[in-house]
Amino acid sequence: MSAHSVAADQADISIGSTPCDIGNVPTLLESISSFRGRNDLGTNRDDRLDLLEQARKLVHALETPRELMLKHIGAETASFFSIALGIDVGLFKALVLHQGKPKKVKEIAGIIGFDVDGLSRILRHLAAMGHIExxxxxxxxxxxxxxxxxxxxxxxxxxFYRETCIPSMLHLHSWLKTKAYQTPTTVIDNPFTFGQRTSMTMFEFMAIEPYRMEHFNHHMGGYRLGRPSWFEPSVYPAQERLLALRDSSNSDAAVLVDIGGNKGHDLERFLSYFPSVAEGENKGKFILQDTAPVLAEAPSDLISLIEKQPHDFFMPQPVQGARAYYLHHILHDWPDAKCEVIVKQIRGSMKKGYSKLLINEHVIPAVGANWEATYLDLYMMVQFGSRERTEEEWKVLLEEKCGMRIVGIWNPGNGVEAVIECEI
Known part of the structure; x- marks a missing residue:
């Protein structure tokens, strides 16, 4: 398409200063007003998020394209990098000193060793964006x-995003141009390797710089914060689907194998939620698998019932006939061909009619996808050449390529990962 034809088809310039959806404002206001008088929004996550989504739609309806453009390209990028800089220099720790009482810029600058003029301008913008007062x-x-x-x-x-992820997104356009705008599908030739000028995968790259891995692990803790766990009834009926039907007569049989489970956070939460599983004569085994260096950093006070087992999930699964094999945010790191290897290694150890494969990841709906899944999908694309998958993509991967059968998909929505239950 020529530049002339694009110019001829462009919208009238007046649209740039017209609210994006002013006609929908009365409906949105009515919807928002229905939450008036609610005093449980601080504890009712789903209702709070529903109200938040209506509020976002209202803001978007009132904003003009010009205002959105300036917010995207200037205000939000300036906020992101100013916040990251503030974390570097201890700005926010300085602000909370002395019970968070108001402080003059000169005082804050003295605490963190920063130029007064530059800090004044940074703080002014952060306040304008509502990040400080x-x-x-x-x-x-x-x-x-x-x-x-x-x-x-x-x-x-x-x-973590400034150092390890943003360079990939920053160079996405350049990488795509060299590939005739074909979507990245490999872990070692993608916008991440291009932007970081490396031939290593992201996890290999982070492993040589301990601070990157520390940032990543902390970020994963923040990502999980305040979200329901996969085994809670609002997400997946683990008691009925997993525990009630386990073979408790065989104390040597593993109840749950957390593959690529990092430092054991998911297993610890599971055992804390179901304490009876760890008690009595019929208690079962709970196995945490990851690479040896990762397991070495697991907390020293990890629940004693959890057995740590070094394992590469591309190799045959050593635990035979477990009640469930659990993968949390593993497959989204890998393109389909690699996922096929991972799943088939697990499949080879599953007991037909008994063992389950539980996959705890996003299942993106055909309509109305949540932003927590869509942003992550784009970062999976640039960091790993992988993806967050739709229901149809999961069916193709697990059933057609891996020979599994999807028994059910429990998808709670509101940005919480689904649980996909599979059998041989």
Missing amino acids: NTGPDEYAPNNFSKALTIPVIADGYL
Whole structure:
């Protein structure tokens, strides 16, 4: 298509300064008003997120394309990098000193060793974006968001993305141009390797720089924060589907094998939620598998019932006939061909009619996808040449390519990963 034809088909310039969906504002206001009087929005996650989504739609309806453009390209990018810089220099820790009382810019600058002029301009923008409070001339105080930036599981997400993920997205357009705009599908020739100028995969790359892995692990903690776990009734009926039908007569049989389970967070939460499974004569085995270096960093006070077992999930699964083999955020790191190897290695150890494969990942719906799944899908594409999958893509991978049978998909929505239950 020529540049002339594109220009001829472009929208009238007036659309740039017209609210994006002003006609829908009354409906959105009515929907939002239905939440008036609710006092449980701080504890009812689904209702809070429903209200938040209506509020986002209202803001979008009122904003003009010009305002959205400036917010995207300037305000939000300036916020992101200013927040990451603030974490580097201890800005948010300085703000919360002395019970978070308001502080002048000069005082804050003295605490963190920063130029007063530059810091004043950074703080002004962060306040304009609502990330801190402007309490007076050249005076600022923290709010709940900026207080949270003193917690590593929140703060280190900014550093992880700045150092390890943003370069991939920054160079996406250049990489795609060299590939005739074909989607990346491999782990070692993609926007990540291009942007970082490396031939290593992301995890290999992080392994040589301990601070990157520390940022990643903290970020994973923040990613999980406040979300229901896979075994809770609102997500997956683990008691009925998994525990009630286990073979408790064989104490040597594994109940749950967490493959690629990092430091054991999921297993610990599972055992804390179902304490009776770890008690009595019929208690079963719970096995945490990951690479030896990762397991070496698992907490020393890990629940004693959890057995640590070094394992490469591309190799044959050593635990035979477990009640369930569990994969959390493993397959989304790999293209289909690699996933096929991982799943088939597990399949070879499953007991037909008894063992289950439980996959805890996003299942993107055909309509109305959640932003927590769609942003992650794009970062999986640029970091690994992989993807978050739709229901149809899961069926193709698991049933057609791996010879499994999907028994059911429990998809709670609101950005929470689904549980896909499979059998041989």
